[in-house]
Amino acid sequence: MRKLIVIAAMLLWCLPVQQQVTGESVEQQNYEFINGRWFDGQSFAVRKFYTAGGLLTSKKPDRVDRVIDLSGKYIVPPFGEAHNHNAEGAAIDDIIRKYLEAGIFYVKNPNSLLRTTEPVRGKVNIPTSIDVTFANGGLTATGGHPMGLVRRNIERGIFTEADGDGAFVFIIDTRADLDRKWEKIKAGKPDFIKTYLLYSEEYLKRKDDEKYFAWKGLDPNLLSEIVRRAHRDGLRVSTHIESAADFHNALMAGVDEINHMPGFRADEKIPISRYEISEEDARLAARKGVVVVTTLGATMRFIDRVDRTGPNGEMAKKYRDLLVGNLRILKKHNVRIAIGSDQYRETSVPEALSLHEWKVFDNLTLLKMWCETTAEAIFPGRKIGRLKEGYEASFLALGGDPLQDFTNVQKIEMRIKQGNILQLSN
Ligand SMILES: [Zn+2]
Missing domain, CATH: 3.20.20.140 (Metal-dependent hydrolases)
Known part of the structure; x- marks a missing residue:
């Protein structure tokens, strides 16, 4: 844990000021995401996912820092x-x-x-x-x-x-x-x-x-x-x-x-x-x-x-x-x-x-x-583009179903990148 914080501090120090605002915290948190409708490559299904060490998993990690209610939003890969x-x-x-x-x-x-x-x-x-x-x-x-x-x-x-x-x-x-x-x-x-x-x-x-x-x-x-x-x-x-x-x-x-x-x-x-x-x-x-x-x-x-x-x-x-x-x-x-x-x-x-x-x-x-x-x-070698066990925990929460109305891809209410919640301040 201490090591993580040190790395996080180093990362923050390396980043230019403008960039710090895009990440809520560089320290890796584990989250439990509930009530999301997750895209499985064909359709959306309600399920639970955790993010642990920046990856997606359906197995509860030893430590969960926060539970996040996705309240029916449509979750797609970035x-x-x-x-x-x-x-x-x-x-x-x-x-x-x-x-x-x-x-x-x-x-x-x-x-x-x-x-x-x-x-x-x-x-x-x-x-x-x-x-x-x-x-x-x-x-x-x-x-x-x-x-x-x-x-x-x-x-x-x-x-x-x-x-x-x-x-x-x-x-x-x-x-x-x-x-x-x-x-x-x-x-x-x-x-x-x-x-x-x-x-x-x-x-x-x-x-x-x-x-x-x-x-x-x-x-x-x-x-x-x-x-x-x-x-x-x-x-x-x-x-x-x-x-x-x-x-x-x-x-x-x-x-x-x-x-x-x-x-x-x-x-x-x-x-x-x-x-x-x-x-x-x-x-x-x-x-x-x-x-x-x-x-x-x-x-x-x-x-x-x-x-x-x-x-x-x-x-x-x-x-x-x-x-x-x-x-x-x-x-x-x-x-x-x-x-x-x-x-x-x-x-x-x-x-x-x-x-x-x-x-x-x-x-x-x-x-x-x-x-x-x-x-x-x-990135042909990376585990990205799918919301599956062991893939990078990167996804978007949409306010509407993009399969019903494609323009819902623009209704982005939350962005997660490699397990980090992105905060885009003005
Ligand atoms: Zn070109």
Whole structure:
């Protein structure tokens, strides 16, 4: 006990002042939770759970510090954000608060700069904050995405040249580049590897053409070698895609996760069929257990705002049908889908609500995508995303049933993270 208090005091001392307010107490308390309706992966059932040492258990621990009456609230695992670059920088305290308020405890940053994420690392991955995984610099080709962002940030004085190749990106045009840079990539201790495919069916055509600056990516033939090395070194691989051919090539290369859906920012000049995921690829993605991260919310909302009777009405309908078709084919083959927004100023809440509004998925499926698959995609090795014996005691108490009305995911009345009651003061 004394040891725990010492550790708690040390932890408090390490935390910046703003962060102390988010945890009621860093000293681990054991709780008995009564009268909650707990989500079991299918429905809600009234049962009793204890939290002991930060884990969930149905066995009464030797010491119970407090009994908490959940008075009929709906208990779900926390939500996740599978694609957002905002877990970085000087505004991190506000960003952490925003995520915790939304019930999002797990965030994946799939391309980041060590320089801007280093100071953040002491403020995340602790019981009173969000947990984040970082890719560090993504692997792309010369002139490939996200070099447009790098160039823009240099022009604005946000980045220097040193933040480009070897930092925010690793330029890999050949196997020799990979040989030379792999140790440096690993030296940054990324949690996973981010790679870029953009219209890889036109890799040769786009490669040396400045017209395609930032609209190209890796040689698809190199991707399997990147995956082989990453897997050998215990790192999972996420791949940015644009076209259906990229989706296919990513699967063939053996990646673990596909980021974005074909057509999420479609080029009007390209035939829509080049964005349609095939039955075979959906089946293959399911068989390989590959996770697909949505990042469709902003496009969905853009499409919804177009006047259907106006000049762009037909176009909006065409792209809506495309995106719905792709979501349906993934659903039909039970592909694992994680919710990620790629919206720097947002969290995954609008993404989840947009998906809800388009009604491709029923409430149960959507809830499981957000609580279970998304959490597993961010921290594949952890016992999170389920309310089961021995899992981390992290959950939200909702004021209404999200299976009846999905928007109840926003009625969060209590947040528990690894056995700690989070107090979000103003
Ligand atoms: Zn992104």
